[in-house]
Amino acid sequence: MTATEHVKHTIASLTDSKPRRMIKPKQRDAERTKAALLEAAAEAFAQNGFASTRVEDVAQSVGLTKRLVFYYFDSKEKLYIATLEAAYQRIRREEEALGDANIPPREALAQICAFTFDYYVSHPSFVRLVASENIEGGAFLAKSGVVRESNQGIIRLLDAILERGREQGVFRRDVSAKDVHMTISSLAFFCIANQHTFGTLFDIDMKAEAFLVAKRAQIVDIVDRFLMPSSS
Numbered sequence: 001m002t003a004t005e006h007v008k009h010t011i012a013s014l015t016d017s018k019p020r021r022m023i024k025p026k027q028r029d030a031e032r033t034k035a036a037l038l039e040a041a042a043e044a045f046a047q048n049g050f051a052s053t054r055v056e057d058v059a060q061s062v063g064l065t066k067r068l069v070f071y072y073f074d075s076k077e078k079l080y081i082a083t084l085e086a087a088y089q090r091i092r093r094e095e096e097a098l099g100d101a102n103i104p105p106r107e108a109l110a111q112i113c114a115f116t117f118d119y120y121v122s123h124p125s126f127v128r129l130v131a132s133e134n135i136e137g138g139a140f141l142a143k144s145g146v147v148r149e150s151n152q153g154i155i156r157l158l159d160a161i162l163e164r165g166r167e168q169g170v171f172r173r174d175v176s177a178k179d180v181h182m183t184i185s186s187l188a189f190f191c192i193a194n195q196h197t198f199g200t201l202f203d204i205d206m207k208a209e210a211f212l213v214a215k216r217a218q219i220v221d222i223v224d225r226f227l228m229p230s231s232s
Contacts, residue, residue, distance in 0.1 A: 041083045046128035085146045105165035113220045117188040127192040171227045
């Protein structure tokens with residue numbers, strides 16, 4: 001049973017044209033409903049941006065009502081911020097599995113590079129959502145302490161890997177975790193965000209499997225070489 005089907009009986013009073021007393025859904029149904037709305041909102045905001053996305057369209061895409069969206073999120077802005085929070089928390093949660101301290105630092109860093117690239121490839125809506133928020137000047141992201149806190153996880157993870165690498169003499173000491181995160185993210189992000197423009201200008205199929213496999217390996221190699229200690 002889909003999230004929409006599961007919650008229909010709890011929202012009858014909201015979809016009925018007759019005014020009824022609002023009944024708070026059960027917690028389980030509420031979480032499923034919110035998850036369905038956030039998933040739909042992520043696609044809508046990624047595709048259309050904040051300004052052009054209509055709350056009615058988000059609600060209707062999962063068979064719910066605008067009124068129910070506002071019941072959970074109060075406003076379009078809060079829905080958008082919640083969507084950003086959910087999107088960032090998801091990638092950060094999956095990164096946590098890469099924190100095995102027994103893995104050699106160069107291999108651990110290669111895993112993070114590969115994971116980031118693979119995540120962007122398999123979640124293009126995340127890339128578009130981030131690009132959309134950049135168009136907004138990061139104004140909505142700045143209002144969320146949740147996103148800022150959740151994103152510290154990748155910095156702590158990289159800090160630990162870099163420190164182990166420095167101790168073993170395989171990483172240079174003048175590069176911070178934020179530098180590395182920026183480098184990995186920018187290289188991987190470009191391959192998805194610029195698929196259409198760069199691909200058209202230079203006649204490259206940036207969605208082809210061969211291209212993606214080669215680019216993934218290239219990013220791992222670039223970051224590894226970037227962190228090599230100076231031979232001088």
